[in-house]
Amino acid sequence: MIEVDKKTFEEEVLKAEGLVVVDFWSPKCEPCKELAPQVAELAEKYQDKAKFCMLDTASNRRLAISQKVLGLPTIGFYKDGEKVAELTKDVAVEDIEAKLNELA
Amino acid sequence: MSETYDIIVVGGGPAGLAAGIYGSRSRLKTVILQKGTPGGQAATTAELENYPGFPRGTTGPELMKAMREHAESFGTEILKEEAIDLDLDGEIKVVQTKSGKEYKGKIVILAPGAAPRTLNIKGEKELRGKGVSYCATCDADFFEELDVVVVGNGDAAIEEAIYLTKFAETVTIIVIHDQGTLDCNKVSAEKAFANPKIKWVWNSVLEEIKGDGIVESVLIKNIKTNEIAELETNGVFFFVGTVPKTDFLKGKALLNEQGYILTNERMETSLPGVYAAGDARDKYLRQVITAAGDGAVAAFAAEKYLAEEESFTEQVLKADKPVLVAFWAPQVEESIAIIAELEKIADKLGDAVKLVKIDTYRNERVAKRYQIEKMPSVLFFSRGKAAAKISGSFNEETILSHLKALNQPE
Ligand SMILES: Cc1cc2nc3c(=O)[nH]c(=O)nc-3n(C[C@H](O)[C@H](O)[C@H](O)COP(=O)(O)OP(=O)(O)OC[C@H]3O[C@@H](n4cnc5c(N)ncnc54)[C@H](O)[C@@H]3O)c2cc1C
Numbered sequence: 001m002i003e004v005d006k007k008t009f010e011e012e013v014l015k016a017e018g019l020v021v022v023d024f025w026s027p028k029c030e031p032c033k034e035l036a037p038q039v040a041e042l043a044e045k046y047q048d049k050a051k052f053c054m055l056d057t058a059s060n061r062r063l064a065i066s067q068k069v070l071g072l073p074t075i076g077f078y079k080d081g082e083k084v085a086e087l088t089k090d091v092a093v094e095d096i097e098a099k100l101n102e103l104a
Numbered sequence: 105m106s107e108t109y110d111i112i113v114v115g116g117g118p119a120g121l122a123a124g125i126y127g128s129r130s131r132l133k134t135v136i137l138q139k140g141t142p143g144g145q146a147a148t149t150a151e152l153e154n155y156p157g158f159p160r161g162t163t164g165p166e167l168m169k170a171m172r173e174h175a176e177s178f179g180t181e182i183l184k185e186e187a188i189d190l191d192l193d194g195e196i197k198v199v200q201t202k203s204g205k206e207y208k209g210k211i212v213i214l215a216p217g218a219a220p221r222t223l224n225i226k227g228e229k230e231l232r233g234k235g236v237s238y239c240a241t242c243d244a245d246f247f248e249e250l251d252v253v254v255v256g257n258g259d260a261a262i263e264e265a266i267y268l269t270k271f272a273e274t275v276t277i278i279v280i281h282d283q284g285t286l287d288c289n290k291v292s293a294e295k296a297f298a299n300p301k302i303k304w305v306w307n308s309v310l311e312e313i314k315g316d317g318i319v320e321s322v323l324i325k326n327i328k329t330n331e332i333a334e335l336e337t338n339g340v341f342f343f344v345g346t347v348p349k350t351d352f353l354k355g356k357a358l359l360n361e362q363g364y365i366l367t368n369e370r371m372e373t374s375l376p377g378v379y380a381a382g383d384a385r386d387k388y389l390r391q392v393i394t395a396a397g398d399g400a401v402a403a404f405a406a407e408k409y410l411a412e413e414e415s416f417t418e419q420v421l422k423a424d425k426p427v428l429v430a431f432w433a434p435q436v437e438e439s440i441a442i443i444a445e446l447e448k449i450a451d452k453l454g455d456a457v458k459l460v461k462i463d464t465y466r467n468e469r470v471a472k473r474y475q476i477e478k479m480p481s482v483l484f485f486s487r488g489k490a491a492a493k494i495s496g497s498f499n500e501e502t503i504l505s506h507l508k509a510l511n512q513p514e
Contacts, residue, residue: 029242030148030165034141058245068317070246070339071233088233094202 001043004053006063012053014081019050019104021096024067024074026058031091032073038093039075042100049104077103109133111406112199112209114187115349117144118392119382120215121171122399124180127213130407135209136175137201139186143168144217145346145383146392150241151263155392164241167392187216188352192378210413211377211406214353214365215399218346218383218390223255227313228342235319235339240264243339247272252339253322255310257281261343262288262296268341269301276303276335278310278324305335313340348384360386371402376469379406412467419460420485426510427458427485428503431476433465438497439480446482449500457507486510 004012004022013020023039025032036054043052057064057072067076067083075096077085085103087095111127113120116138127134141147147168153161176182185201192212199207220238222228228236237243244267252272254265257279268275277296279286283306286293296302311323311332321336348363358365358373364386371379381398383390420427430446432439443461450459464471464479474483474490484492484506492506 026245028245030141030143031242061246061248064246065318068234070235070318071237071243074233092202 029072109209115215116142119395119399122396124175126403128178137185214380216349250338256343370405421488436479442480
């Protein structure tokens with residue numbers, strides 16, 4: 001998992017080729033913290049298929065809003081820098097894996 | 105073969121965790137199946153000011169973490185599993201989970217709680233997570249220096265609105281009642297009225313949420329004048345009550361029309377060995393303290409149930425001689441006399457027969473199972489099966505002839 005912020009988001013996500021999965025989270029969001037280790041496992045499992053990033057929305061609020069993320073947890077899927085899918089609220093790791101398989 | 109639990113609890117909010125504490129502490133093998141993090145709705149509120157013992161309040165997540173650790177310290181297993189289907193009819197209940205596993209238990213305590221009610225206003229669903237929220241602690245920090253709208257005026261709505269003022273620039277509360285009328289408690293109302301960041305829109309309901317991929321404005325309708333006004337906002341928080349999370353129980357004859365689980369005072373549902381606790385139950389007050397209280401009652405009742413069942417199995421079903429099971433009730437005088445009579449007969453017969461008395465006032469379940477409607481009644485058991493039944497008055501001869509029939513080889 002790559003930790004991204006307002007300085008690196010463009011480089012790591014918007015300019016990246018292929019599939020990038022972004023886990024939007026914040027330290028106050030309990031469901032996010034719950035999900036994080038499971039997403040990390042997916043990152044390991046699918047390391048050849050997609051790049052996995054984490055974005056702390058609490059310290060990158062404007063960036064999150066520019067990505068139209070205003071609720072947590074949100075998992076964004078980017079393909080060649082374009083947002084192609086998103087899962088938000090009540091996100092289960094199974095749903096992320098299914099979406100990943102659909103897009104990869 | 106997988107192991108069988110004494111108690112399977114579905115849901116790890118305050119109700120489920122309290123059931124876990126009481127269950128494990130009675131040395132019953134107890135597991136809680138909890139989708140996601142334990143804590144339930146209580147873990148989604150920062151302001152918890154009415155839980156006894158915390159006069160200055162505690163936070164929901166902190167209290168729930170403590171409850172979870174408390175349950176685990178007595179040996180409750182907490183597994184991250186979502187129950188999706190249940191077979192509750194047999195003596196051993198089976199719970200199926202989303203991950204494809206099966207759990208077996210003698211008792212099931214249902215504590216799935218509730219989820220925020222949605223109003224299905226235009227734009228509400230589309231903009232969920234895009235400015236539409238049902239959880240202030242989860243999403244408040246997005247709205248620093250921004251403007252939000254709160255829909256609702258009960259305890260949760262007003263308390264969460266006050267919490268939101270720590271982040272947002274303005275919090276506009278839309279209230280359906282006349283000016284000054286709120287459904288919440290007085291303390292919270294006074295606090296809210298004194299808060300300079302809170303604005304009020306009275307006699308109004310939310311009509312529509314507008315925005316292109318993110319909330320931009322709302323349409324508010326005045327129900328007195330029918331006028332519609334547009335208000336720019338960045339977020340909309342709904343606190344308009346909850347609905348029980350009982351979809352996975354549909355068709356099980358446990359629910360009322362609104363989807364709440366029906367129980368009696370002992371938290372027993374209509375199915376033997378199945379209990380319910382907390383917000384998912386049809387009840388008067390839905391709070392952390394009552395949820396925890398329900399959980400305690402359910403686990404206690406479950407413990408008694410298991411003890412009674414075990415004793416019936418040992419005493420009656422596994423007995424190596426014919427058993428007379430006498431059903432009586434303290435309020436039925438005739439049945440008391442009959443018991444005395446039966447004791448005499450059993451004495452006379454000595455080792456050939458065993459007498460087990462069941463007070464149906466305290467243990468209705470066994471009586472119901474064997475369809476005992478009249479007191480007194482006597483059931484004759486042989487090799488674990490009920491072979492004959494007599495109800496009402498009888499004499500020694502009837503008893504003896506029934507016993508004789510039992511002793512005939514099959
Ligand atoms: C915003 C807000 C503020 C509140 N403020 C207060 C307050 O100040 N004081 C107070 O006393 N009360 C407050 N309440 C109410 C209180 O939170 C609830 O009454 C209490 O949490 C109910 O507990 P419960 O265990 O019955 O259900 P819940 O807390 O809803 O917990 C149920 C749990 O079961 C899980 N679950 C559901 N279905 C399944 C399934 N099929 N499989 C596995 N797991 C499942 C859920 O994920 C959830 O974690 C508030 C509620 C809200 C929403």
